[in-house]
Amino acid sequence: MSRFTAVTEEPHKRFHKKTAVLLTNLGSPDAPTAKALRTYLAEFLSDPRIVEIPRVLWKIILHGIILRIRPKRSAKLYAGIWTEQGSPLLVYSKKQQAKLASLLAEKGLDHAEVFLAMRYGNPSMKSVLEDIREKGYQKIVVLPLYPQYSGSTTGSTFDAISRELINWRWVPELHFINGYQDNPHYIDALATSIKEDLDKHGMPEKLVLSYHGTPKFFLEKGDPYYCFCQMTTRLVVEKLGLNKNDVITTFQSRFGKAEWLKPYTDETLEKLAKEDGIKNIAIASPAFSSDCLETLEELEEENREVFEHAGGEHYRYIPALNDRDDHIEAFYQIIKQYL
Numbered sequence: 001m002s003r004f005t006a007v008t009e010e011p012h013k014r015f016h017k018k019t020a021v022l023l024t025n026l027g028s029p030d031a032p033t034a035k036a037l038r039t040y041l042a043e044f045l046s047d048p049r050i051v052e053i054p055r056v057l058w059k060i061i062l063h064g065i066i067l068r069i070r071p072k073r074s075a076k077l078y079a080g081i082w083t084e085q086g087s088p089l090l091v092y093s094k095k096q097q098a099k100l101a102s103l104l105a106e107k108g109l110d111h112a113e114v115f116l117a118m119r120y121g122n123p124s125m126k127s128v129l130e131d132i133r134e135k136g137y138q139k140i141v142v143l144p145l146y147p148q149y150s151g152s153t154t155g156s157t158f159d160a161i162s163r164e165l166i167n168w169r170w171v172p173e174l175h176f177i178n179g180y181q182d183n184p185h186y187i188d189a190l191a192t193s194i195k196e197d198l199d200k201h202g203m204p205e206k207l208v209l210s211y212h213g214t215p216k217f218f219l220e221k222g223d224p225y226y227c228f229c230q231m232t233t234r235l236v237v238e239k240l241g242l243n244k245n246d247v248i249t250t251f252q253s254r255f256g257k258a259e260w261l262k263p264y265t266d267e268t269l270e271k272l273a274k275e276d277g278i279k280n281i282a283i284a285s286p287a288f289s290s291d292c293l294e295t296l297e298e299l300e301e302e303n304r305e306v307f308e309h310a311g312g313e314h315y316r317y318i319p320a321l322n323d324r325d326d327h328i329e330a331f332y333q334i335i336k337q338y339l
Contacts, residue, residue, distance in 0.1 A: 018111040018112070018137070018138050018139055019109075019111055019112040019113075019137060019138070019139045019140075019141060019338075019339055020112070020113055020115055020132045020135070020137040020139070020140045020141070020172075021100070021104070021112050021113065021114045021115065021141045021143065021335060021339075022115045022116075022117060022128065022129075022132070022140055022141065022142045022143070023093065023096060023097055023100070023114065023115070023116050023117075023143050023145060023331075024116075024117050024118065024119060024125070024142065024143070024144045024145065024157050025089060025093050025116075025118055025119070025144075025145045025146075025289065025290065026089070026118065026119055026120065026153065026292075027040070027044075027089070027090075027118030027119050027120040027121035027122075028040070028078075028086075028087035028089050028090050028118070028121055028292070028293075029074075029075075029078060029087070029121060030121065030122060032075050032076075032078035032079040032082045033075050034071040034072045034075045035071075036075070037070070037071035037072075037074045037075045037078065038067055038071040040120060040121050041066070041067060041070060041071060041074065042062070042063075042067055043120045043121070044120045045062055045066065045067075046059075046062065047120075047152075047156055049151055049152050049155055049156035049159065050152055050156070052215075052217075077293060077297050078293060080297055080301075081292075081293060081296040081297050087292075088290070088291050088292055088296060089290045089291070089292035089293075090118070092290035092291060092320075092322045092323055093116055093118075093145070093290055094116060095322070095323035096116075096145075096289075096290070096322075096323050096327075096328065096331070097114050097115070097116040098114075099323055099325075099328045100114050100328050100331050100332065101113070101114040103328055103329070103332050104332070104339075107332070107336075109339055112141075112339055113135075113137075115128050115131070115132060116128070117129070119153075119156060119157050119160055125157075125160045125161065125164065126164055129161065129164045129165070130164075133168060137172055138172055138173060139172055139173040139174075139175070139338075140172050140173070140174050140175070141175045141177070141335050141338045141339070142157070142161060142174070142175065142176045142177060143177050143331065143334060143335055144157045144177070144178075145289035145290070146179070146287070146289070147179065147180050147181050147183075147186055147228075147232065147286065147287060147289065148179060148181045148211065148225055148228035148229050148231075148232060148286075148287055149178050149179035149181070149224060149225060149228060150214055150218070150223055150225035151218065151223050151225075152214055152218065152223075154178050154179060158176060158178070161176070175338040177334060177335065179228060180330075180334050181228040181229070181231050181232045182228075182231055182232070182235055183330065183333070183334055185326075185329060185330035185333040185334070186327075186330045186334070187232070187235045187236060187239055188239070188326065188330070189321055189324060189326040189327045189329070189330050190232070190236055190284075190286055190321065191236050191239040191240050192326055193284075193318060193319070193321060193324065194207070194236065194240060194282075194284060194318055195240060197282060197316070197318045198240075198282070201282070201316060203246075204280045204281045204282040204314070204316075205246075205278045205279065205280045205281060206246060206247070206248055206272060206278055206280075206281045207242070207246060207247045207248070207281070207282050207283075207284075208247075208248050208250055208265070208268065208269070208281055208282070208283040208284075209232075209233050209236070209247060209248070209249050209250070209283075209284055209285070209286055210250045210251070210252045210265040210283055210284070210285045210299060210303075211229040211249065211250070211251050211252070211261075211285065211286060211287040212251070212252060212253050212285070212287045212288070212294060213251035213252055213253050213254045213260040213261045213264070214226075214251075214260065214261055215256075215258050215259070215260050215261075216258070216259045216260055216261055216262075217258070219261065225261075226261055229249060229251075229286075229287065230249060232286050233247065233249045233286070236286070248263075248268060249263075250263050250264065250265040250268045251263070251264060251265060252264070252265035252266070252285070252294065252298060252299070252303070253294050253298060265283075265299075265303060266302075266303055266306050269281070269283075269303055269306050269307040269310070269312070270306050270307070270310045271310075272307070272310075272312070273307050273308075273310035273311040273312035274310040274311055277311075278312065279311075279312055279313040279314060280312075280313065280314040281307065281312065281314070281315055281316075282315075282316050282317075282318055283299055283303070283315070283316070283317055283318065284317070284318035285299060285320065288320045289320060289321060289322075289327070290320055290322055291319055291320045291322060292320075295317070295319075295320055299317050300317045303315075304317070
């Protein structure tokens with residue numbers, strides 16, 4: 001009888017809060033070292049959503065070549081952006097988590113608790129979901145912090161969550177937000193951040209909006225990411241009242257020999273300076289909710305060198321939205337209907 005009583009009382013003891021809000025992002029290595037990068041890249045590049053070639057062949061390439069060469073190089077790049085608190089992406093993500101939690105409390109939504117998980121690395125999806133499970137939440141609202149859906153980011157996040165939930169005896173109510181590329185509050189925050197830069201430094205000859213690239217065949221297979229990036233650019237241009245000819249959408253961070261989404265950011269910057277005589281540009285990356293290696297090293301440093309080496313003179317990077325108050329407000333507006 002005591003066993004039976006324990007089982008029947010367990011749900012009443014465990015399901016004491018209603019909603020877990022789970023913010024997710026890509027992730028970072030635990031340290032800017034070759035060893036930590038090897039662990040991180042092994043997980044990242046083993047995801048079939050990231051590299052879509054036959055598994056047996058890719059496993060040989062990954063472990064026989066890439067993981068022997070790339071970790072050391074990547075570690076140097078991470079070391080250049082590392083902070084005392086750790087990886088910028090993780091630092092900003094934790095600030096976003098804390099500020100969203102404070103905002104929900106201000107709104108009187110004390111029944112909701114904000115969690116943070118990374119698709120690769122730590123805090124891991126598995127460990128955070130297990131924490132949510134142990135605390136007995138009745139509902140999970142998942143907000144992947146990728147404004148524009150792609151199978152390689154948001155889709156992969158869904159895969160990881162599904163793999164965990166499939167093992168749960170009792171699955172909570174689940175709301176998975178698969179993108180917010182045209183959400184008016186996100187567009188407002190993005191446009192405001194750009195306007196602040198333009199008000200301070202003036203309108204450049206060209207404003208470049210650089211999004212993370214994906215292989216072109218993703219688009220050909222039906223991935224809407226390219227279209228969503230174009231949508232975000234159009235809405236920002238309209239919000240700011242800019243001439244659309246003064247704004248260029250490009251794609252960065254390509255890897256491997258396959259053709260990726262074009263135009264490429266680095267080639268565009270070189271052409272603007274070398275062939276078009278453009279001397280003054282500003283660049284932002286709307287696809288990134290937090291500054292990270294791809295913005296702080298690739299855009300802020302590497303692509304600046306490309307532009308200036310080709311004859312450009314004034315190059316400025318507009319930071320990601322990070323933990324801006326209007327960005328956190330956008331998060332709230334996106335999830336509030338599920339709370």
